[in-house]
Amino acid sequence: MTIHQAAIKISDSEHRARCEHLLRYATGEGHSGVVLFDNYYILYYTGFAFVPTERPMAFVMNSSGERALFVPRLELEHAQAKATIDRVDHYVEYPDNPHPMELLKKQLTSMGITGSIGADEDGYPWILGYRGPRLSELMGTIVANVRASIEDQMAIKSEAELALIRESVKWGHIAHTLLQRYTMVGATETEVSARATNEATRSMLDAIGPIYSPQSPFSEGASAGYRGQIGRNSAIPHSLSANITFQPGDVLVTGAGAPIWGYNSELERTMIMGAANDEQKRLFDHMVGLQNTALEAMRPGVSCSDVNSAVLSYFERNDLMKYWKHHSGHTIGLRYHEGPFLDSGDHTPLQPGMVFTVEPGLYVPGIGGFRHSDTVAVTEDGIEVMTYYPRDLVSLTLPV
Amino acid sequence: MTIHQAAIKISDSEHRARCEHLLRYATGEGHSGVVLFDNYYILYYTGFAFVPTERPMAFVMNSSGERALFVPRLELEHAQAKATIDRVDHYVEYPDNPHPMELLKKQLTSMGITGSIGADEDGYPWILGYRGPRLSELMGTIVANVRASIEDQMAIKSEAELALIRESVKWGHIAHTLLQRYTMVGATETEVSARATNEATRSMLDAIGPIYSPQSPFSEGASAGYRGQIGRNSAIPHSLSANITFQPGDVLVTGAGAPIWGYNSELERTMIMGAANDEQKRLFDHMVGLQNTALEAMRPGVSCSDVNSAVLSYFERNDLMKYWKHHSGHTIGLRYHEGPFLDSGDHTPLQPGMVFTVEPGLYVPGIGGFRHSDTVAVTEDGIEVMTYYPRDLVSLTLPV
Numbered sequence: 001m002t003i004h005q006a007a008i009k010i011s012d013s014e015h016r017a018r019c020e021h022l023l024r025y026a027t028g029e030g031h032s033g034v035v036l037f038d039n040y041y042i043l044y045y046t047g048f049a050f051v052p053t054e055r056p057m058a059f060v061m062n063s064s065g066e067r068a069l070f071v072p073r074l075e076l077e078h079a080q081a082k083a084t085i086d087r088v089d090h091y092v093e094y095p096d097n098p099h100p101m102e103l104l105k106k107q108l109t110s111m112g113i114t115g116s117i118g119a120d121e122d123g124y125p126w127i128l129g130y131r132g133p134r135l136s137e138l139m140g141t142i143v144a145n146v147r148a149s150i151e152d153q154m155a156i157k158s159e160a161e162l163a164l165i166r167e168s169v170k171w172g173h174i175a176h177t178l179l180q181r182y183t184m185v186g187a188t189e190t191e192v193s194a195r196a197t198n199e200a201t202r203s204m205l206d207a208i209g210p211i212y213s214p215q216s217p218f219s220e221g222a223s224a225g226y227r228g229q230i231g232r233n234s235a236i237p238h239s240l241s242a243n244i245t246f247q248p249g250d251v252l253v254t255g256a257g258a259p260i261w262g263y264n265s266e267l268e269r270t271m272i273m274g275a276a277n278d279e280q281k282r283l284f285d286h287m288v289g290l291q292n293t294a295l296e297a298m299r300p301g302v303s304c305s306d307v308n309s310a311v312l313s314y315f316e317r318n319d320l321m322k323y324w325k326h327h328s329g330h331t332i333g334l335r336y337h338e339g340p341f342l343d344s345g346d347h348t349p350l351q352p353g354m355v356f357t358v359e360p361g362l363y364v365p366g367i368g369g370f371r372h373s374d375t376v377a378v379t380e381d382g383i384e385v386m387t388y389y390p391r392d393l394v395s396l397t398l399p400v
Numbered sequence: 401m402t403i404h405q406a407a408i409k410i411s412d413s414e415h416r417a418r419c420e421h422l423l424r425y426a427t428g429e430g431h432s433g434v435v436l437f438d439n440y441y442i443l444y445y446t447g448f449a450f451v452p453t454e455r456p457m458a459f460v461m462n463s464s465g466e467r468a469l470f471v472p473r474l475e476l477e478h479a480q481a482k483a484t485i486d487r488v489d490h491y492v493e494y495p496d497n498p499h500p501m502e503l504l505k506k507q508l509t510s511m512g513i514t515g516s517i518g519a520d521e522d523g524y525p526w527i528l529g530y531r532g533p534r535l536s537e538l539m540g541t542i543v544a545n546v547r548a549s550i551e552d553q554m555a556i557k558s559e560a561e562l563a564l565i566r567e568s569v570k571w572g573h574i575a576h577t578l579l580q581r582y583t584m585v586g587a588t589e590t591e592v593s594a595r596a597t598n599e600a601t602r603s604m605l606d607a608i609g610p611i612y613s614p615q616s617p618f619s620e621g622a623s624a625g626y627r628g629q630i631g632r633n634s635a636i637p638h639s640l641s642a643n644i645t646f647q648p649g650d651v652l653v654t655g656a657g658a659p660i661w662g663y664n665s666e667l668e669r670t671m672i673m674g675a676a677n678d679e680q681k682r683l684f685d686h687m688v689g690l691q692n693t694a695l696e697a698m699r700p701g702v703s704c705s706d707v708n709s710a711v712l713s714y715f716e717r718n719d720l721m722k723y724w725k726h727h728s729g730h731t732i733g734l735r736y737h738e739g740p741f742l743d744s745g746d747h748t749p750l751q752p753g754m755v756f757t758v759e760p761g762l763y764v765p766g767i768g769g770f771r772h773s774d775t776v777a778v779t780e781d782g783i784e785v786m787t788y789y790p791r792d793l794v795s796l797t798l799p800v
Contacts, residue, residue, distance in 0.1 A: 053737050054730065054737050054739060054741070072726070073724075073725050073726065074637050074725050074726045077635070077636055077765075078636045081636075093726055093727045093743055093744070093745075094727075094741070094743065094745070095739075095741060095743050095745035095746050096743060096744060096745040097744060097745040099745070120526075125525070126520075126545075126547050128735050128736075128737040128738060128739075129551060129730065129731065129735075129737060129738045129739025129740070129741065130739070131547070131548060131551070131739070145526075147526050147531070148531060151529060151531070188605065188609065190601060190602075190605055190609075190620055190621055191601075191602050191605065193620070194597070194598040194601050194602065194621065195598065197594070197598075198594040198595065198597075198598045201590060201591075201594050202590075202591050202594065205588060205590050205591065205643055209588065209590075209643050212643060218618050220590055220593070220625070220643075221590055221594065225620070235477070236477055236478045236481075237474050243605055243609050243612060243620075324473075325473050325474050326472070326473065326474045326493055327493045327494075327496075330454065330529065331529070335528050335529075336528075337453050337454050337528040337529060338454075338528060338529045339454060339495075339528075339529025339530070339531070340529070341454070341494070341495060341529065343493055343494065343495050343496060344493070344496060344497060345493075345494070345495035345496040345497040345499070346495050365477075
């Protein structure tokens with residue numbers, strides 16, 4: 001008898017299969033190996049989550065499929081304990097002497113990676129004070145950009161990934177429920193966001209704490225907030241928080257989610273402080289109409305740009321283009337934004353396993369912003385709307 | 401009579417002076433202009449804080465000193481409302497058709513930037529699904545890396561920057577005070593962190609809410625937590641949170657801070673759950689000895705590597721090298737890590753206005769990690785220890 005332990009994670013075998021997919025691409029291109037510096041790519045292929053700093057780290061794979069991590073001393077045990085890999089090499093510290101990249105060169109050489117290399121960047125990016133050579137200079141070889149292939153691979157989610165995103169939706173939902181409950185005239189954005197975030201995270205941990213790992217460098221639980229999209233400021237779609245006090249008549253745009261083993265979902269709603277006036281109601285209804293138009297256009301084989309065109313037709317038919325500010329959605333996964341995009345310039349066909357946000361918005365100066373965002377998976381024969389928070393005006397009108 | 405309004409921010413005139421400094425460097429190198437894509441650099445030179453996404457943004461300056469932002473439609477009002485700049489150009493959307501970079505090319509050309517360009521990257525980085533051309537390909541010109549000059553400039557903080565970091569210290573202090581108060585046997589990491597973070601943020605907003613802006617894409621208030629550095633896991637210096645339950649005898653390593661108009665401070669403490677045993681006490685005392693050694697070595701003109709050497713001598717004298725994992729500190733400012741570093745490979749002399757974390761650590765398998773981190777400014781004649789949280793074992797022993 002085999003006993004399977006309950007788990008909310010990506011399995012080792014799935015990580016290995018991901019690596020094999022990348023290896024087939026890289027060897028097909030004639031590369032002697034692959035070097036990846038991006039922390040999300042490293043998480044995707046190895047399950048190793050870390051906080052990126054000035055200390056360079058890399059995932060390395062040679063043409064035989066040997067998988068290695070390159071880390072500073074600081075991360076050695078962390079890497080050894082968590083990664084699905086064959087080998088961990090480490091350097092002492094950054095900047096140090098010799099420069100860590102000299103040791104990466106030794107690692108690559110010892111793994112037989114001496115010809116052309118497929119990489120996400122030509123060297124570790126100069127973040128947080130890091131300075132160092134290009135990989136091509138260091139190795140004296142050609143470094144080809146393999147990001148497009150990786151992004152294409154990451155865009156198609158497996159059943160396990162879809163399950164993590166569905167789990168994320170649940171805890172984003174409770175955070176949003178509490179956000180709506182605690183939002184009232186006179187309260188401030190930050191206190192309401194913090195209370196909802198705090199209580200949702202406690203509930204989440206009470207429910208799934210023993211099997212939960214955020215695997216995220218920036219968040220440790222469920223969260224919900226406004227990012228300053230309150231009242232007239234809600235007409236600025238990617239505002240930052242500014243601790244605004246809620247007032248009667250405000251149009252609010254929310255956001256909620258939770259990283260689950262690194263995977264994200266997105267839930268955003270437009271809410272009104274008190275009964276909507278006629279213009280607010282007209283704009284709210286059109287926003288829902290725009291979102292319905294996108295949802296109805298989505299199915300496997302339809303292109304991203306066709307979905308966006310359907311939305312733009314609705315904008316034009318209803319004389320709303322003056323309120324348009326952005327495309328209809330993006331994909332989501334380990335990162336809160338990924339490609340492809342529901343955009344006029346993106347002709348990628350929708351495929352089963354892609355997970356999109358669907359979020360056309362209306363932004364009206366002096367009145368506010370109107371946007372719902374739902375998380376939607378493409379299935380074999382249509383779509384699955386993964387989020388299930390109410391979208392109607394009655395449910396989203398707050399008492400004043 | 402002039403009435404100055406209370407403010408916690410960087411002034412417009414300081415942003416202009418920063419731009420002029422960069423301009424002198426770039427024109428001195430013969431560049432026809434500067435293009436910066438990094439959101440921290442854009443915040444540093446313009447005061448414009450934003451959430452980086454797949455939609456490329458840039459700060460552009462020509463050799464006449466004209467300052468421009470390049471943004472998507474989505475960010476237009478946000479950029480116009482907040483930036484200290486002469487001109488905002490925008491494109492419709494990413495990916496769109498034509499590609500946004502074609503419009504950046506038009507902007508650069510119209511500003512007379514047709515010769516060599518000083519840039520932080522050769523094109524917008526491929527984050528969050530973005531794909532696009534190199535800047536050098538796009539413009540058919542040489543693109544030189546100006547990051548080193550920018551990093552050198554950012555390393556020397558002004559009086560206004562020091563004031564923001566001192567303000568950050570205060571609110572990190574209250575978050576840490578609450579974290580220590582609420583940490584008890586049987587509680588979990590996440591609930592204690594969330595409660596301390598929530599209450600500290602409310603207190604901060606009660607005190608400075610009307611003049612507070614985080615200017616940070618990732619945090620909206622004060623925070624404190626453990627990042628999983630609890631019990632034996634505290635021996636992993638950059639662990640991630642894992643919702644561990646506190647147990648008697650645990651060695652804990654904390655972290656607290658608050659973004660103030662983008663600026664960060666760092667406060668970390670080692671705490672023990674219950675009376676320290678002899679070995680815990682011995683290691684704690686050595687950790688404080690290591691930190692004192694670094695503080696005593698720091699003054700203007702001394703090199704970063706010399707400070708680290710003094711620390712390494714203490715390690716060696718006391719047979720502690722087996723517990724060493726990282727250098728003695730890093731600088732801090734708009735980013736939570738910056739260069740230069742208190743590292744053997746960094747020979748930069750300490751200069752007035754540099755702000756370092758001082759945080760040598762001991763990591764002992766099976767026992768735990770021991771690290772305090774304080775935020776320390778270099779002054780004309782010595783140092784200012786900006787953090788003032790108790791460092792002694794009695795103060796950091798928790799009741800069990």
